[in-house]
Amino acid sequence: MDNIRIAEKFNHMAQMLEFKGESQFKTRAYTNAARTIKGLDEELQVLHKEGSIEDIPGIGKILKSKIVEMFETGTFEAYERTMDEIPAGIIEIMNVPGIGPKTARLFYEKLGVQTVDELSRAAREHRIRRLPRMGEKQEDKILRSIARQKEDKDHGRHPYVLAKDIAREITDNLKQSSDIEKVAVAGSLRRKQDTVGDIDLIAISEEPEKAISCFTGMEKVEEILESGTTKAAIIYPGNFHVDLRIVSRDSYGSMLQHFTGSKEHNIHLRKLALSKGYSLNEYGMTDESTGKLTKFSSEDDLYKNLGLEYLSPELREDRGEVEASLRGKLPKLIERKDIKGDFHVHSNWSDGANTMEELAEAAILRGYEYIAITDHSHSTGVANGLSDKRLLEHIDAIDKLNEKYDEIRILSGTECDIKADGKLDYSNDLLEQLDIVVVAVHAGLDQDRKKMTKRIVSALENEHVDIMAHPTGRKFGKRPPYDMDMETVIQAAKDNEKVLEINSSPWRLDLNDINAKRAKEHGVMLAINTDTHTIDHLDNVEFGINMARRAWLEPDDVLNTMSLKQICSRLDIPKE
DNA sequence: GCCGTTTTCGGCCCGACTGTTTTCAGTCG
Numbered sequence: 001m002d003n004i005r006i007a008e009k010f011n012h013m014a015q016m017l018e019f020k021g022e023s024q025f026k027t028r029a030y031t032n033a034a035r036t037i038k039g040l041d042e043e044l045q046v047l048h049k050e051g052s053i054e055d056i057p058g059i060g061k062i063l064k065s066k067i068v069e070m071f072e073t074g075t076f077e078a079y080e081r082t083m084d085e086i087p088a089g090i091i092e093i094m095n096v097p098g099i100g101p102k103t104a105r106l107f108y109e110k111l112g113v114q115t116v117d118e119l120s121r122a123a124r125e126h127r128i129r130r131l132p133r134m135g136e137k138q139e140d141k142i143l144r145s146i147a148r149q150k151e152d153k154d155h156g157r158h159p160y161v162l163a164k165d166i167a168r169e170i171t172d173n174l175k176q177s178s179d180i181e182k183v184a185v186a187g188s189l190r191r192k193q194d195t196v197g198d199i200d201l202i203a204i205s206e207e208p209e210k211a212i213s214c215f216t217g218m219e220k221v222e223e224i225l226e227s228g229t230t231k232a233a234i235i236y237p238g239n240f241h242v243d244l245r246i247v248s249r250d251s252y253g254s255m256l257q258h259f260t261g262s263k264e265h266n267i268h269l270r271k272l273a274l275s276k277g278y279s280l281n282e283y284g285m286t287d288e289s290t291g292k293l294t295k296f297s298s299e300d301d302l303y304k305n306l307g308l309e310y311l312s313p314e315l316r317e318d319r320g321e322v323e324a325s326l327r328g329k330l331p332k333l334i335e336r337k338d339i340k341g342d343f344h345v346h347s348n349w350s351d352g353a354n355t356m357e358e359l360a361e362a363a364i365l366r367g368y369e370y371i372a373i374t375d376h377s378h379s380t381g382v383a384n385g386l387s388d389k390r391l392l393e394h395i396d397a398i399d400k401l402n403e404k405y406d407e408i409r410i411l412s413g414t415e416c417d418i419k420a421d422g423k424l425d426y427s428n429d430l431l432e433q434l435d436i437v438v439v440a441v442h443a444g445l446d447q448d449r450k451k452m453t454k455r456i457v458s459a460l461e462n463e464h465v466d467i468m469a470h471p472t473g474r475k476f477g478k479r480p481p482y483d484m485d486m487e488t489v490i491q492a493a494k495d496n497e498k499v500l501e502i503n504s505s506p507w508r509l510d511l512n513d514i515n516a517k518r519a520k521e522h523g524v525m526l527a528i529n530t531d532t533h534t535i536d537h538l539d540n541v542e543f544g545i546n547m548a549r550r551a552w553l554e555p556d557d558v559l560n561t562m563s564l565k566q567i568c569s570r571l572d573i574p575k576e
Numbered sequence: 577g578c579c580g581t582t583t584t585c586g587g588c589c590c591g592a593c594t595g596t597t598t599t600c601a602g603t604c605g
Contacts, residue, residue, distance in 0.1 A: 057578090267590095279589085281589085
């Protein structure tokens with residue numbers, strides 16, 4: 001049982017308890033514990049051996065005993081008992097937007113509805129409207145929600161890069177309006193999460209109702225979900241749920257902070273405010289004893305008033321950032337200007353679109369000191385992987401290219417396949433001739449956890465290997481991460497002094513923030529690579545940096561912030 | 577179910593919008 005699975009069980013338990021009508025505080029305890037566990041830097045199994053599970057905030061005696069029970073049996077008794085009490089489809093019904101535990105329970109008790117399909121039928125047959133507090137509109141709303149959910153394969157989440165473009169289009173549109181003074185992106189998009197559920201925008205306007213109708217009246221709006229005097233929500237093409245909140249100038253800082261979240265971060269701030277005698281909301285801070293409201297026009301002022309250093313949006317996940325800020329121990333997050341090169345780039349020797357020259361020139365344009373050309377190895381036949389003979393020619397071609405350029409050093413490399421048995425695609429004799437060896441898994445992705453973990457670890461034990469590329473193999477909308485034990489892989493990287501990649505492709509972002517943070521905590525270095533296949537991809541480094549910042553990475557945690565000189569000495573590459 | 581330099585009991589973040597109501601419960605973020 002790893003942390004992710006334990007967190008999932010607790011989340012599921014919380015939903016079942018909600019349905020049963022248990023105390024909201026009890027269900028919240030499960031939800032909080034699940035969230036905390038997901039963000040842990042250590043496996044609970046390890047913490048258990050150290051006897052420190054109960055030190056985790058939000059986990060007390062009872063939840064600890066359930067975790068231990070899961071180590072032994074894969075589940076816990078209360079969970080199984082609750083599962084028996086509740087029809088399996090109920091949770092799915094609660095996941096339909098607009099339907100919460102109370103409504104799901106009402107449908108179950110009065111109509112016997114146990115699945116989403118049965119709910120759909122009940123709505124079509126107009127049986128819903130006969131229930132208390134239900135009507136025609138509710139039936140419509142439920143049917144639309146179910147339809148939207150069905151056509152949405154990605155469970156309402158969109159890759160950051162797509163959401164960013166949509167947000168740009170909408171904010172550009174709103175800026176045209178004379179009733180809107182300023183528009184800003186908030187929510188998970190501003191926190192630069194790898195995927196975002198919906199797009200949150202805030203706008204300053206002295207004419208809120210005009211601003212709202214400008215938003216809901218945009219040409220491409222597919223559906224208006226809600227439209228009030230200060231807030232509206234729409235569906236935009238591509239199944240994007242977009243929220244807009246209107247704010248006056250003097251509360252802008254409070255509102256931006258509030259709608260940037262995360263929810264958990266905000267809850268933490270409000271508790272902190274309460275402990276100082278203030279109540280915090282999206283309009284400002286109210287002194288509990290005098291009732292006086294202080295508004296904040298900037299986020300900076302708000303954080304200062306709470307006794308905190310300014311927190312970058314990427315950190316606002318309640319993963320220890322508030323405590324770190326109180327102690328003045330916030331990380332100095334990595335920035336794009338810190339990046340001095342790229343270690344994962346493909347040329348037209350394998351499946352890239354550009355020549356080595358074009359790649360070198362593009363890297364020079366971006367101010368890089370070095371770039372590694374890492375074409376595929378022969379097992380990846382579909383990508384025109386290099387045979388042993390072509391790899392030697394590849395090395396020669398790079399040598400020649402280096403004679404041409406003074407501004408940049410081109411490193412000879414490979415993205416070498418880790419075969420199913422953990423052996424590498426090239427012999428050690430060949431690998432030794434390269435400046436840098438990046439390894440990756442591309443085939444045989446359905447191996448079981450044990451095999452996959454062993455396969456990766458044995459590659460990391462090879463003395464010539466430098467970097468493990470896209471370590472979990474996930475691709476948004478295509479495939480989940482392959483099954484492996486991240487704890488063991490991170491430990492192997494540590495023991496063998498290997499670097500783990502943050503792959504910057506917006507469809508991969510692998511490692512993600514949580515795993516990258518774990519790697520850092522274990523003292524493993526990371527590389528932010530782009531996996532470039534056409535020169536434009538070099539700019540995807542922006543997305544990798546987003547992940548790195550969310551993982552609390554500082555320049556010293558990242559290999560490609562080093563100068564060429566430092567890289568040569570670390571990787572044992574001849575200087576000329 | 578968790579937690580505690582006011583508390584081992586009694587708290588647990590805060591507000592907008594909708595649909596159905598004639599004052600509010602439910603949901604969401």
